[in-house]
Structure formats: structure tokens, C-alpha cells
Amino acid sequence: MLLKSGGIVILDFGSQTAQLIARRVRAAGVYAALLPYEALYTDAQDAVPDFRGIILSGGPASVYVPQAPQLPGWVLESGVPVLGICYGMQLLAHQLGGKVSPAPDREFGFAELAIWENAGLFEGLLPQERVWMSHGDHVEVPPAGFTSLAKSPGAPYAAMGDPQRGWYAVQFHPEVTHTVHGQVMLHNFVIGLCGAAQTWNPHDFIDASVASVQAQVGEGRVLLGLSGGVDSAVAGALLQKALGDRVVPVFVNHGLMRVGEAEAVVRTFGTDLKLNLHAVDATEEFLSALAGVTDPEEKRQTIGRLFVETFEAAAQHVGAFQWLGQGTIYPDVIESAGTDRPGAQRIKSHHNVGGLPVRMQGRVVEPLRDLFKDEVREVGTALGLPDEIVWRQPFPGPGLAIRCLGEVTWERLETLRRADDIFTSELRIAGLLRNATAQAFAVLLPVKSVGVMGDGRTYEEVVALRAVATDDFMTADWARLPNDLLARVANRIVNEVRGVNRVVYDITSKPPATIEWE
């Protein structure tokens, strides 16, 4: 395949930022696949035919302890340039006869990098660069053939290289945005030093993907579950381009969506894209099943069970289908692969991967399984989907039920929807919905508080506002929103939403809190 071949292989040694490396390489227009560090040469060739370079990620281990992850033998024999980052650097040093030891001063956070020569990896950069460090070990003696390319206050070999053999290593993390010119360094490596092919772009992806879906499905029909989220929406639009009305999207409205969301799905897919949409309004069934349920796990289980039942019942009415379409994206695939590895921790379970009825196993079409979220959005826009769908923030499967703490009733859902709509509309007007917040929403709390309105005492519900900045949703920081905006939102909510007399702002990061409240 043209798009993937000539790209870059990244081996993951357990780094929190390994996915970011792949995203940065792809931002240079080069396909990058992230593989577990134990991957074989054949795995690498399957993932990226004719790969032009290898990047070794960071990781939590120390290279000199027993059982530390090792460098697979094929990496240095493959003849392509290699870049080791953090643990990847130490691994190269250790394996090639250098010395790695605990650093006298551990470096965490910003460091000033002094670059000896602005060429190769550092082409076009300043003699001093701000980089992000996170290491306890460092390279004390580099292996034969390597010279120092840069130093930092805590690392005499903050970057080293053996240009003859095309092997490079950096102690800092070029993939994180805190390293100011990290993208330039990765671009220099993959384009300048590896000569990787810049063939990864949304338009070519769409053409290639349409052809491969047509080859996979033949004359068959595909049933696709549309959730209203970005991934299934883009998967639906792509499948439609490939198969026309042989894709049948099924949308189950559980009544737990945000303001206007169910209508937007029906309008976009039924009216605008003229898909064969099969929409089921199961609001009554879901709300009846949730009556009296207050425990978060019981809510999730009730919704999950009812969702499968409703979906299967709907599938009976759409005629025979041979394939199931899913909006699985690359992070789902990587995390699910990670869960098979010994010692790897399951971070969250994905309803998209695994758990299929036996009869459908091996009959799944997943056109987005190579894409990151930002790439999915680019493809969605290129396919002509409206911004309101493409830029929709992630929304949990159980919907507003897990943001309506305590009992879920229609009245409480309506209160929550109105408060949420005020918050997100104000953010949108201020231009903060896409940029400053990865996720922003309102939560209705299961407590009442006393207030005063006019001359009277009130005893009403409390709304919490949650807004976070995050790249990967695994960790998150609370968004520093302007005070004026928060004041306006609080004021509007208590004035416009009946039954609410108090608004609070959640200022906890994840961890220790989670993004959602349930």
C-alpha cells in the first residue's frame, strides 16, 4: 500500500507519550505505526512496508536492571536510521557498550539544551533550545562511534549520534509540546535523515480506504452503529462513499444526548447525506429501566444491556447484512493490543474492540483503525461533514446518565441539558470550545443547597462545571477559564435554568479525579 509504505516504525517501551511520537511523525505527512517493543521484524514490515526509520520510545525501566526491556536484534541490523528517545537512548548506549548510570541530578521539566552544531537532527534550530526532560538515569559514557550533539545542565550527552551509521539519540522528549522545536527535530529525523515518504494525507487516505472497503465487502451490506460521536460519524460517511446505500446506519437515541444532538445526527445522515438511516427512539425504554437507579456502575450496566437489546432488535428490521461497520480508531487498537501483553495494565475497556457476537467475528469493517482522532477529524472535514459533527467533543456511551448524579429523570435531564448548553455555547462564542478545552460539560449534583432569590429563600439543585485540557484523556488538567466567562455562565444558569440556584467549578486534575464524575 502506497500510503503506509516508506513510513516509520516506533517501538513502544512503555512510554506515556509513545502515541504522541506517532502523531508528530504523522504531522510531517509520514505514516508511523506504534508497535510493542517485542515486535518482530516481520511485524514491523507488515505494519509499515519498506519502513525507512525506527524510533525507540521512552519507558519507565532502567536499562541495567534484570528483566528490563531489551532492544530487538533486528533493529540495528535493519540498516535504516534509528532515533532513541530517553529510555530508547539509554538502551542504545547500553546495548552498544556505553555506560548508563543514575544521574546525580535527576531532570524533570524544562531544560536548556546547548546544541554544538545546527545540522542533521538540529538543522534550522537555535544554539540554545528549550526542551522537556523526564529522566533519572543518563548516559555517562557514549558507545564507540557516538559523539555528543548537545548537552543540558543535567546531561552531558543530552543528544548523541553516530551519523555514519545513522544512529541518533536524545535524552529529552521531542514529542511533547513543551519541547519548543520538537516537531522540527522529528521532521529533521524522518524527512532529512530517514528520507521517509510524505504520502500520508486525508485525501489519499480516503481514496485508498474506499478501494480497500470495496475490496473487503464486495457486494455485501454493512450494518453500522451510529452513536452521534465523531468516529462512527466519519466511519459512516466513508462507508457511504465506498458502498452507497449498501451501508445501513442504525442510530439508537437513548434520550441521554445533549441539546440538539439526536436531531443533528438524523439531519446530517438522513437528510443531508441521504443515508439509509434507521433511527430508533428508545428514550422511554431507557428512562424506565433507569428509574430509581443511582449507583454509577448499575447505571452503566443497565444502559449497556439495553443498548445491545435495542440495537439487535433494530437490526432485525434492516434486511440481511453480512458485515458490521465500526468506528474503531488507532488508540483503541493500540490500547487493546497493550492489554494482551504480560504486565500491561488495562486503562479502559473499549466497546469497539472485542465482545462481538460469534457470528460476526471476522466480519467487521473498520475503515478508521489506522487513524488518530485529529486525523479522523481531518478526514471527516474532507468528506464534507459539518463542523458540529466533526468537532464534537468526546461523549461517553452512557451519555448524560453519568453526568446526572443520583436519579436520572426526564426533568433532571432537561435541567442538565439546559445548563450544559449554556456552558458550551458561551465557550464556543469565546472561541474556547475547540482550543482551550478538550472536554467541557455540566454535571447535575445529587444535593440541594440554600440560596436567596428576590426576597425569598430557595432550596434547589447544584450544577458543577467541568472543563479539562488533555491530549490523550488518560491524564488531564482543569482548564484555566477566564473568570468573566465563568461568572457569565453561572449567572445565566441560575437565571435561565429553573430549579438551579448554585454553580461550582471543578478544579481537580486527573489523576486523582477522573474527567467524568461517575
Ligand code: XMP
Ligand atoms: P474518565 O472519566 O475515565 O474519562 O477520566 C476518560 C474519557 O473517557 C470518556 N468515558 C467514556 N466513554 N464510555 C465511553 O464511550 C464510557 O463508559 C465512558 N466513561 C468515560 C470520558 O468522557 C472521557 O473522554
